Structure formats: structure tokens, C-alpha cells
Amino acid sequence: MSKKGKRPLHWRIMAGMVLGLIGGYVLLQIPGGKAFTYDWISPVGIIFVRLLKMIAIPLILASLVKGVSDLHDISAFKRIGVRTILIYIGTTALAVSIGLASVNLLRPGEGIPQETVRKLENQYAGNKKLRTKISKAHEHKHRPKLQFLIDMVPDNIVKAMSNNTLMLQVIFFAIFLGIGLILIPEHQARPLKDLFDSLNEVVLKMVDLIMLTAPYAVFALIAGVVVNTSGDVEIMWSLLRYAFTVIIGLALMLAIYMILIAVFAKKNPFWFFKQIAPAQLLAFSSSSSAATLPVTMERVEEHVGVDKQVAGFVLPVGATVNMDGTSLYQAVAAVFILQVLWPQGLGFSNQMTVILTALLASIGAAAVPGAGMIMLVIVLEALGFPASKMPLALALIFAIDRPLDMLRTVINVTGDATVATIVAKSVGKLHEPYPKEWDDYLKP
Ligand code: ASP
Numbered sequence: 001m002s003k004k005g006k007r008p009l010h011w012r013i014m015a016g017m018v019l020g021l022i023g024g025y026v027l028l029q030i031p032g033g034k035a036f037t038y039d040w041i042s043p044v045g046i047i048f049v050r051l052l053k054m055i056a057i058p059l060i061l062a063s064l065v066k067g068v069s070d071l072h073d074i075s076a077f078k079r080i081g082v083r084t085i086l087i088y089i090g091t092t093a094l095a096v097s098i099g100l101a102s103v104n105l106l107r108p109g110e111g112i113p114q115e116t117v118r119k120l121e122n123q124y125a126g127n128k129k130l131r132t133k134i135s136k137a138h139e140h141k142h143r144p145k146l147q148f149l150i151d152m153v154p155d156n157i158v159k160a161m162s163n164n165t166l167m168l169q170v171i172f173f174a175i176f177l178g179i180g181l182i183l184i185p186e187h188q189a190r191p192l193k194d195l196f197d198s199l200n201e202v203v204l205k206m207v208d209l210i211m212l213t214a215p216y217a218v219f220a221l222i223a224g225v226v227v228n229t230s231g232d233v234e235i236m237w238s239l240l241r242y243a244f245t246v247i248i249g250l251a252l253m254l255a256i257y258m259i260l261i262a263v264f265a266k267k268n269p270f271w272f273f274k275q276i277a278p279a280q281l282l283a284f285s286s287s288s289s290a291a292t293l294p295v296t297m298e299r300v301e302e303h304v305g306v307d308k309q310v311a312g313f314v315l316p317v318g319a320t321v322n323m324d325g326t327s328l329y330q331a332v333a334a335v336f337i338l339q340v341l342w343p344q345g346l347g348f349s350n351q352m353t354v355i356l357t358a359l360l361a362s363i364g365a366a367a368v369p370g371a372g373m374i375m376l377v378i379v380l381e382a383l384g385f386p387a388s389k390m391p392l393a394l395a396l397i398f399a400i401d402r403p404l405d406m407l408r409t410v411i412n413v414t415g416d417a418t419v420a421t422i423v424a425k426s427v428g429k430l431h432e433p434y435p436k437e438w439d440d441y442l443k444p
Helices: 009-029 033-069 074-106 114-124 128-139 147-152 157-161 164-183 186-211 214-227 233-238 240-264 269-286 289-304 308-321 324-341 348-364 371-382 387-398 401-426
Strands: none
Touching: 009 033, 009 214, 009 269, 033 164, 033 186, 033 214, 033 269, 033 289, 033 308, 074 164, 074 240, 074 308, 074 324, 074 348, 074 401, 114 233, 114 387, 128 371, 128 387, 147 164, 157 164, 164 186, 164 308, 186 289, 214 269, 233 240, 240 269, 240 324, 240 401, 269 289, 269 401, 289 308, 289 401, 308 401, 324 348, 324 371, 324 387, 324 401, 348 371, 371 387, 371 401
């Protein structure tokens, strides 16, 4: 129990999840239960996610500007930046390879009857959501190869801050501003540094306040997901082997993070998971690493002890570009689809193409629910998969995508937190944790 006599936050969130699962199931059985959830329960979850998204940009801006400007020397920042990017690429390549190995070994695509394929096609291939995903994927094609660099540089910082999908542009601006602050005289830099320092502190306090409602919000989010789960049980069963393959891969990734934490950060991995548990649970409930970001930052800075110079850079960048769970899922899903619909098999060079495109596609995927599926289209096209069959391909995995999205988002968030901790340790910026309660400074 915590000092306020309450159970630790992660237990309360977990209780909310279990009750949400039960509540959602009960509501599904009651006539009008679905409409009731839509009208009265889901909004609680939506408001909670909005609150978190609302503070994401001020938090990134404040912690990054403060972090960079405190460095005194630009080469220290270069060191953190280069290490972060290299480890991100390394863990993502590892995740894709694990995905590929599991799908090649377990071969979940074999033994799916043609009748099931036809059923899935009838049920989902015309689905509007699915068609939108395909056309969104096509927007990513026919762009210059260096488009990702262009996309990082804002042409208007106010516009960038008004759109959560442009987080990388805000990061770019914040780093630039931080570097500028290092290069001007201290007495002129001080007021702005103090302002961002204060903003950082107050936004972290807002995270504490928002998290007070997390157990209720998680109840609403999970109940909403359960009530909206459609599809017949038989189809779900036939996709179980595929889901199992993704889950095995994700579990292996979790084990790898544990090893990395033990070896490189010299911390007990179970202690580490306990510190970041609220962020993981929230990632699961919201399926969005962007919405979870403020909580990830609060947990990693205050409860793990990562200096904000490191957390402020590594975590926002990770939320947008480092998605180990998504890239692993893309590798499994792409090969699964080919096993079912394209029996000629995948040669070595095709497997390499999967590794490369899944890596790039996960970098390009937005940190929101279902984004991984959009980028899957790009992986399939790179393998020469016919565009005419794309709706059928996505129809195969659509029924079970949401639960897998919830799980892969947990891995995405855990991966970011792991890398932040390792990088902090490697540059001597992993300190004693200093957990704060929302009412620490409230006079009794
Ligand atoms: N939902 C994932 C995330 O936000 C992205 C995805 O795989 O769809 O991290």
C-alpha cells in the first residue's frame, strides 16, 4: 500500500481493466447495452486519452528544451542522440528478425481452410475502415526518399504544435531552441530556461492529477473495446495460431528487454517493470503510444530515475519512430498473409525485404491505434504482392487486430523506456528515483 493507504496505482489500474472486461461482457448481453456504453461509458475513456494528448506537446517542449540547454556542451547531446538512434535501429531489427523466425517456424498460415478465407473476404474485404487503411498507405508512396527528413523540419512551429502527428517537428524545434540557449550568455538564457523548467514541473504534476482517474478511464476504455468486438467465434479460432505467433514473438521481446536492463542498466528487471507498469497498462488499454507518452515520461523520469536530459529526448523520439512491437507484428502478419494467399513461398531475398521494409514501415507508422496495419500494406507491396488482393490480405487479419494492437503497443512503450534507461546509464545520467505524489506540496 502507498503512504496514502491506497493500493499502488498499477493494481488499481489492473482492477479497472478486469472490471472493464467483465462489465463490457455483461453490457454486450443486455439489450441496449452497446448503445449505453457508447453514450455513457466510452466518453470517460475518450476524455482521459484527450487529457493525456493535451499535455504531450507542452511536456515534450519543456523537458527537451530544458534538458538540451542544461548540457553546457553540444557534444554530450550528440553522444546521447547517436546512441539512441543506433540502439533503436538495433532493437527494431532484432524485433523483425524474431517475428520472421517465429512465423517461419510456427507457420500459422498453413491449414487455414479456403472456406474460412472466403468467409473473411465476405465479412471484411469491403469494410470501409479497411479500405481507408489501404488508401492511407498509398499516400506514403511516390514521395522522395528523403521525405522523412523533410517531414521533421517544421515550416511553422505553431502549426506543428497544433497537430499531435507532427511530434517530430516539435522535437526538432525544441532541440534547436535548446542548442541556441547553450550558445547565448547565461544571464540571457536563464529566464527562458527557468520558464521551461517550471513548465516541465507543472506538466508532470498534471500527469499525476490525470492519473488519479486512470482506473476509471481504463475501465471505460476496455469496456468499449469489448462491446465493439464483433466477428464470429469460429473465425477468431482459426486466427488463433496467427495470434499465438505474434504473442510468442512479443513475449520474447519482453525477455530481451529484461536482459538489456539487467546487463546494461544493472537494474533488477522486475523492479523496472514495476516502475513503468502504469505506462504499460495504459498502452494496453489505449493502443496508442502517443497518448501514453506523458505517463511514460513521468514514470521513467521520476520512478526509474532517468535524467530528463535523456528521457526528454529518447522517449518522444521513441514514441514516434521506435516501434518494436509493431515491426515484429508486421513481419508476422506479412508472412502469414503470404502463407495463406501466395503459396509460392518466400525466398531469402524476400525475407530480407521484409526485415528492411518492416523496419522502415514501423518508423513511419503513427503512434495511434491501428497504424501498424496501414504500414503493413507497404511491406506487402514491397514483396510484390498484387494490389488487387490487398483488401483480402487485410481482411484475413482484421478480426483479431485490436487485441494484437493492444499488446504490440505495450512492447512499443516498454522498448522506449528500456532504451531510455540504458542510454541514461551509459552516459552517467541514471539517478536515484524520486517518485512524487500529486499532493506532496499541498498544505494539510
Ligand atoms: N498502436 C500502435 C502504437 O500506438 C501502433 C500500431 O502498431 O498500430 O504504438
